[in-house]
Amino acid sequence: MKFRNLKLAHKQYIGFDFILLVMVIVSIYAINRMAILRDQIDEVSNNWLPRALAISDINKNTSDLRINQLQYAFAEDQAGKDAQAEMIYPLIDRINDNRNTYETLRESSEKSGLYSDEERQLYEAFDEKWDEYQEVSIDFFLLARNNKIPEALSVLNADGRDIFMAMSKSLEDLIEVNKKDAFNASKNAQKTYQDTKRVAIFLLITTIVLALVFTSVLIRYITVPVQELDKAAQTVADGNLDVTLPLRSKDEIGSLANSFNSMTHSLREATDRLKHQADELQQQNVALQEAQVELEEKSQRLEKQNTEIEEKNTDLEKQKMEIMKKNLDLHETMEQLRSTQQQLLMKEKMAALGDLVAGIAHEINNPIGTVTSSTDVTGRCLQKIEIVLEESKTLEELRKNSQLPKALRLIRDNVRVTLVAGERIATIVKSLKNFARLDEATYQVVDIHEGLESAITLLGNELRGRIEVERHYNELPKIGCYPSELNQVFMNVLRNASQAIGENGTIGISTNRNNGNVEIQISDNGKGIAAEKLDNIFDFSFTSSSDKRVKMTSGLTTAYNIIQKHHGDIIAESQLGEGTTITILLPVSHS
Amino acid sequence: MIKKILFIFFILMGWQAAQAQVAVIAHKAVPVDQISSAELLDFYTGDIKLWGNDEAVIVFDLKPKGEVKEVFYKYLGKSPSRMKSVWMKKLLSGEGDPPESMKTEKELLEKVMETPGSIGFVAEDKVTDDVKVLAVITREEG
DSSP: OOGGGSOHHHHHHHHHHHHHHHHHHHHHHHHHHHHHHHHHHHHIIIIIHHHHHHHHHHHHHHHHHHHHHHHHHTOSSHHHHHHHHHHHHHHHHHHHHHHHHHHHHHHHHHHTTOOOHHHHHHHHHHHHHHHHHHHHHHHHHHHHHTTOHHHHHHHHHTHHHHHHHHHHHHHHHHHHHHHHHHHHHHHHHHHHHHHHHHHHHHHHHHHHHHHHHHHHHHIIIIIHHHHHHHHHHHHHHTTOOOOOOOOOOSSHHHHHHHHHHHHHHHHHHHHHHHHHHHHHHHHHHHHHHHHHHHHHHHHHHHHHHHHHHHHHHHHHHHHHHHHHHHHHHHHHHHHHHHHHHHHHHHHHHHHHHHHHHHHHHHHHHHHHHHHHHHHHHHHHHHHHHHHHHHHOOSHHHHHHOSHHHHHHHHHHHHHHHHHHHHHHHHHHHHHHHHHHTTTSOSSEEEOHHHHHHHHHHHTHHHHTTTEEEEEEOOOOOOEEEOHHHHHHHHHHHHHHHHHHSOSSEEEEEEEEEETTEEEEEEEEOSSOOOHHHHTTTTSTTOOOOOOSSOOOOOSHHHHHHHHHHTTOEEEEEEETTTEEEEEEEEETTOO | OHHHHHHHHHHHHHHHHHHOEEEEEEETTOSOSOOOHHHHHHHHHTSOOBOTTSOBOEEEEEOSOSHHHHHHHHHHTSOHHHHHHHHHHHHHHTSOOOOEEESSHHHHHHHHHHSTTEEEEEEGGGOOTTEEEEEEEEOOOO
């Protein structure tokens, strides 16, 4: 990663941190050197100087001692000697004290390795001389005490002088050495100070140079690109878009320059596009003007056409009025037709009812005839019995009369015949009641087979003797329906079948379950219906009957309507000359 | 190898040092058999002047400098020059005279032999049965 590719903040961090580091190093170095300096100054002030002081004090005290010794020798009496002795004690003590001081200081200097061998030798020399001088002094005091003054003085002046001079010499040398060492130490301190100063100044200059270099680098990396950017922005603001900035770095300014370049590029493109669009607009404008002229022409044409259309509209309005009038006429006609249809239907119903009533009358007439005749015979038999009862005198006679049992047998037979006839009548009446369902609610859940049977019974007159009815009943669920209406369907279909059969024939009735439906099939082997007529067998005005009576319909239209009302279906299949099958489908769960 | 040689050298040095032993001797008749360095110092400074039997304590010094004197004064804890300072003060104040210094160990030994209540010091190998040995100072450093 090159420096130029770093972010601005990172560049500044690196630069300032580097300068900071250099400054910290300078400070640490300076503090360290100051500590050394302080040690060196301490060394001078704590060791050499006190040692030199102690030695010079010893030197002074030994001199004083020697002077006092001489005065001791010349003291006139014991009191004078004692006074001198009093002055000598503290001198000896002070010399020893100074020696103690010196030796203590020497110990600490030895520890820090600052005690020179030269000084050691000099001090040892002093110690030796001091020992010798004391020995001389002791001899001197012993002689002086005994008032041998001249001998005492000679001891002090002969050997004593030399020893004393040597001792003083070694002490002076010691002071000299100390001075020299102290001087060296201060020279060291001075040197350290100078070194430190030099290094500190060097580091300071380095820091300043580095700061200057870093600042110029920053200027190069920040200020110069920013100035360029400013100039470029000014150029763009003046309307010149042909400006591209050099990409110097990958930092924020680099990316800014990049963005600026792409911005000017986008601006150039946008300007080109605008110019292009303006041209296009100009062209479109011309085209639009042309189109407008054309439009005006077309508009005039349209106006003309409009006028024509309006005229036509008026005509159309007139025609519409006429059509509405015709419509009204048609409606009236329709109404008339509908009422005619109603009347026809009523007539048909009446006709059917007439047939039915005639049939039923005939049906009932037969048993009534039977009842009448058998009642007549019974009456006559009863007369005979009365006669027999009058003629017979005894019970024996009565028993022997053959007329009585014959009459009784006839009565018995007639009663039986009458009963049968009565039952027959009851059946017919019941069937009629059942058929019409007069005593029950209109919508009911019923057994289809009952309805079929009622219809067959009521058609008894038409069927009897010529048509055989074959029943193929299967078990069926009861279904919800309008029973009287359904019965009419069965009646109509059965009657059609019976009428389609010429002399003799068979009507087959089968019932089945077919999915959710009840299926009733009624087929005949009559003359059948032609295919082209089969399509409109359920229409209103159709009849296949050749009866001379005016019979407007086959009754199947009514049947069709009723089955539709029950949501069922009625289907006719037929082959001319072979017969017809009518299939009725009724939903079981119809409600 | 060098280590071995050094080891032997130091052993020899130690043996030599062991030879440099100084005996503190006294007249046969002194009433003690041994003495500590503090008592010895008191005798030599003159702070104690009498034995337990009221006999006067007489101390002798050795004049020439040498190993024996050095070892003895180290044992006392005072250098000869310091000791002389003490003696000088005692002399001036009249508390007592400094001890007599002998020129040789032999002379010192004889002096102790013939002076009742006296103390001195000689190298241990010079000790005779005519004196009492109160302490033997072993030189500590090589």
